[in-house]
């Protein structure tokens with residue numbers, strides 16, 4: 001069990017109209033832990049990520065980040081969002097800004113850094129994700145894998161306490177998936193706390209401390225990767241694994 005909790009969800013429930021999309025979610029993620037979330041389409045994985053940085057509200061339950069309950073709104077909420085970075089399937093880069101500007105922008109606007117200082121940090125991060133040669137390019141001049149690595153650098157630029165990834169490689173061609181997963185593996189080795197929604201079972205096996213399997217808005221299993229993949233307990237997980245492992 002996590003000894004030093006960074007993200008704590010307790011008894012979280014959420015509806016979209018009649019649809020009970022998150023049901024009694026209890027999830028504790030320790031500092032430095034990597035949790036991979038898998039499950040069938042519509043099981044609530046994206047909603048779970050979005051509630052953790054308050055892109056969505058919840059109806060009941062509590063979400064605590066580093067000992068602080070999530071604020072409802074206002075400045076405190078903006079600050080919190082900056083503390084939990086999010087990387088989406090679609091990279092959401094600004095098309096009319098260069099790579100460097102994309103990584104520096106929120107540092108200047110939200111973190112109030114001077115441009116020089118922000119740009120210097122951006123260059124360090126672009127180096128870390130293997131893109132120092134591309135700082136002056138526009139997103140359209142990069143491959144999908146490169147754009148996603150820019151998005152990761154941009155999230156890191158805010159010095160987040162945790163990073164949430166929602167299917168970060170799903171929009172990528174196969175040959176680009178690995179370069180993004182490799183950056184994520186390195187972050188995991190560096191001790192970043194991460195929640196990763198992904199279908200990349202190799203990543204789950206090699207980088208995750210735990211696998212959380214969701215179905216119908218519930219956490220059905222929460223286990224060490226090897227245990228989960230070799231010996232899933234629930235019928236839902238067995239069924240899901242047999243489908244994805246056949247691909």
Ligand SMILES: Nc1ncnc2c1ncn2[C@@H]1O[C@H](COP(=O)(O)OP(=O)(O)OP(=O)(O)O)[C@@H](O)[C@H]1O
Nearest residue numbers: 016017019021039040041042043044045046047048
């Ligand atoms: N803004 C919304 N309004 C209404 N229903 C929504 C909304 N967003 C998601 N849903 C529904 O909530 C359920 C869970 O959606 P969610 O996107 O969290 O699933 P998911 O596990 O991420 O699925 P996928 O693997 O397809 O990405 C789905 O039935 C979806 O249709």
Ligand SMILES: [Mg+2]
Nearest residue numbers: 045046047166
């Ligand atoms: Mg989703």
